[in-house]
Amino acid sequence: MQATNTQDALYSNLKRYFGYDSFRENQQDIVETVLRKKDCLVIMPTGGGKSICFQLPALMFQGVTLVLSPLIALMKDQVDGLNANGISASYFNSSQSQDEQSRIEARVIASEIKLLYVAPESLPALQNILNEKYISCIAIDEAHCISSWGHDFRPSYQQLGFLKRVLPNTPFIALTATADRATRGDIAQQLRIRHAKQFMSSFDRSNIELEVRPAEDRVSQITKFIKQNPEKSGIVYCLSRKTTEQLSKKLIAKGISAKAYHAGLSFENRTKVQEAFVNDRTKIVCATIAFGMGIDKSNVRWVIHYNMPKNIEGYYQEIGRAGRDGLKAKALLFHSYADVIQLRNFANGASNEAIQIAKLDRMKQFTEATTCRRKILLSYFGELLAENCGNCDVCKNPPEIFDGTILAQKILSAIYRLKESEAIGMIIDVLRGSQNAVVLEKGYNTLKTFGIGKDISYRDWQHLTIQLINQGFCEIAFHKHNALRLTEFSKTVLFQGAKVFLAKPVHIIQPTIKERTKRKTKSKSAKKTAKGLFERLRQLRYELALEEDIPAYLVFSDATLKEIERERPMSAADLLTISGVGQRKLEVYGEAFIAEVMDFMGSKVNKYKKTATHLQTYELYKSGLSIEDISVERKLSITTIYSHMAKLYSSGKAIDIYDFVSKGEVDAVKKAKAKLKAPKALRPYFDYFNEELDYFKIRLALSVLDKE
Structure with missing residues (x-):
């Protein structure tokens, strides 16, 4: 029991x-x-x-x-x-x-x-x-x-x-x-x-679409991405304070409102940026990784990593700040060889250097993967995914695998000819026959491998070389200025005829015609529905949040608004069936949202409206039952019954309203209404009275004042 x-x-x-x-x-x-x-x-x-x-x-x-x-x-x-x-x-x-x-x-x-x-x-x-x-x-x-x-x-x-x-x-x-x-x-x-x-619990956040791109012309790519996702909240994570400042300025110059956030700002400025983001006054923040920890803002629709994170735990935690309401969200990560070098340098000398480097290697493998990214992510935390997720860039655009043995031999041969003393940039310069000063000064233009890869772009050579590193055919000597060195597997390719299979480089910076058409259609569709009920509910939520000086998502989440849009509740009982609507929020915000739904429906109300629950309450009231008895009879809370009484009184029914609220309380609410400039929400009144006047009393008093 x-x-x-x-x-x-x-x-x-x-x-x-x-x-x-x-x-x-x-x-x-x-x-x-x-x-x-x-x-x-x-x-x-x-x-x-x-x-x-x-x-x-x-x-x-x-x-x-x-x-x-x-x-x-x-x-x-x-x-x-x-x-x-x-x-x-x-x-x-x-x-x-x-x-x-x-x-x-x-x-x-x-x-x-x-x-x-x-x-x-x-x-x-x-x-x-x-x-x-x-x-x-x-x-x-x-x-x-x-x-x-x-x-x-x-x-x-x-x-x-x-x-x-x-x-x-x-x-x-x-x-x-x-x-x-x-x-x-x-x-x-x-x-x-x-x-x-x-x-x-399962680590699978299947609503978040995962995508990784090479870090080329990032500002242009980010600008396009944001313009394709207008009016949506998002965070761009950067490795350094300087980058957050520079990126926010570049976005502003392109007509995108963005703020920078990092530990170098004063406490006051950090607080301002954070509160503006949480309260939907600022949609985009360019931030270092501290930003977002502990924030329950549920309507972040995307997270971009300008730089590669130092480990999978950090990446997972940061992308998890998107789509907390369960609705669709996007995680876009840019990665570069330069990021790996910088993060490797950060780890040098740390007390747990070996751990940091091992975790960085796992992160690097994730960014360069040619298999389902969610499988890699979940397996890191010990969770196995049986099927490919279908919601990452690799699943949506599977790479084409080809026999890359000859290309691999060219790369490995160049590393050998350069005596395993040069980093990836010089390897590629030699392969492409670059005539830059350093190449000529070191006499690399006389090597047999000089210029044997002129027909392949720098970017593609970089992509192919990184794949060889990932597969263990060569390695980075971090302690020797990041020089590439051969491994035991190199010999099998160079001298024993071993095959190497590589993924063709995928160029995803420019969208295909099909993608552009799809986005245009999406954009038109978005414009068409922009004036729909969801947008009106979101505007109402924003106004109520401003009045109460709290973040909009604390009124209701996007997921709750979507359900209200779908179900169109027109009574307190209907609204209470919506996920995310508790008794307290019903008392405080219910009336305003029900009114918005009914106003939106207009002449369609009768088609959708269910049995008027407040009229059922009125019948029981007329039969002589007390508020408590009606509450028991109808299996509704007492505050809901009081809400019905206020509505019945406002609509002209014979209710002795002063049985439930005193004239002194009505006068007090009248004074508060003048001072507070008649807010739509009840919370400002509740705070005004230092939480000493119940919500139902405030609602009843307002119904008297509205009728007057």
Whole structure:
């Protein structure tokens, strides 16, 4: 019986606070494990729903759930999202005054906060409450940061091991989107949760289309890409601060609004850029890799890597910031030989140099692959994909394999003639018969291999040479100025007649006629539907978000708007069936969105409209039932019934409205309405009254004022 009650409460809270009717993969098992006060290690892809795994149990624990998060700048975003869902949450960090911190501590002691976000560095300041009287659960977000085997190691995370000693009976839940086997073991050991139950969800984000291109004329390619995806939010990741600045300026010069984000900017400027992006005022950000960690913005439609990432974990985490709502998204990666050299140099001298280089090699293999990219990506995390994904550039444009033995012999012969002392650029110059000063100065123009590949472009020679490196027929001597050297396999090709099969270079910078036609058709189609219901809902969402000063996606995600567009709900009960619409959001935004749908439908309303649910409420009200009795009879929440009463009163039905709201409360709302300039949303009123006047009272008072 107890288990049934717990499950009922879980599903009720899942719908009420998060708007979902069902759990995603592993979520329910994780939540129930935490509620049984057992430790968990959760590996779940970005956008897979990690946050619910600790936010939902937090609602059912007596004390506070302490959430360790690596970046101070992103805590507000997390807390805003929880508060928008009606969950009491706050954050505690060094950006706050001592008075603010004291108030937060007092709220924890008074059991007024369910979740408290804190950076590892701020833990010492929480000693007063760091005990099992107040703390019910510890959640460590971005847990890979604790491990030097991980891709984003942070020394501040290594102090977290003491927590299990201080809170031995408190359940710990460590969460990350990216951790290989070694990193997972290290996380469990360092947090002292060696017996934690491990949950691994599928890493497959099938809605994200993967594409890799050679890094040639990147600015032109990025410009075209953005213009083909107008009004869509996206991030361009760059390796250096300088590149973010230069690229944003170049895009602006081409008429594309973009902002730069990097650690060299002041905290104030970084915050401005981040908030503008999160709130949809800025659509495109050119950023270093720190940007985006912890941001739950669900409507990022694309991610571009201007430079190659240093490892697959980082790449996977960064592309995971696109398409978190489950709708189609795109990940475009540019790669170059120069990136490999630069990243190799960055790794030189690092304490974990060997690990970094090994991970860089795996990343390089991914970019130069001629097989399904998603298979490579998933296999890195230990997940096997039986079939090709059909949603990457290799699957969509499979390379043509040919017998490249003669070309391979030419390349390997050039490496041999140059005494294995030159890098790829010089090898290609010799093959193509370049007359540049260095070639002539070194006398390379006298070699037998000089000019034997004049008929092949520099780019194609580069593509073919990289394939030979990948297949092990030659290798880069990083410690010798990146010179190419022969390997044991080279001899089999040069002297023993071994065959070499290569993929023909695919030139994808210029789209084919077929692709251009397809894009034109798509563009016309987009223009045709731009004035549709989805666009109107998106505009309404933006206006409501501005009024409340929160990100638009915290009102409703794009996926929720798409479902509203498809289902066209015209009552509170209908809207509540939409995924992503919980009780609180129904109370706060429901009326505005239902009105927008009905206005859009116009004369078609009668065709689509279902039984008017508020009229059913009116019949029960006339029979003498109380609000509570009607709620039980109709199996609807009390706030929904109050919403019906407000609607009935506004439409002229005989409702004694002052049975539910006092004249003093109506007058107070009237004054607030004048000061707030009559916002569409209820949240500004709720904040105005310091959360002391219920939403249903505000709605009832507004219905009186509207009628007057």
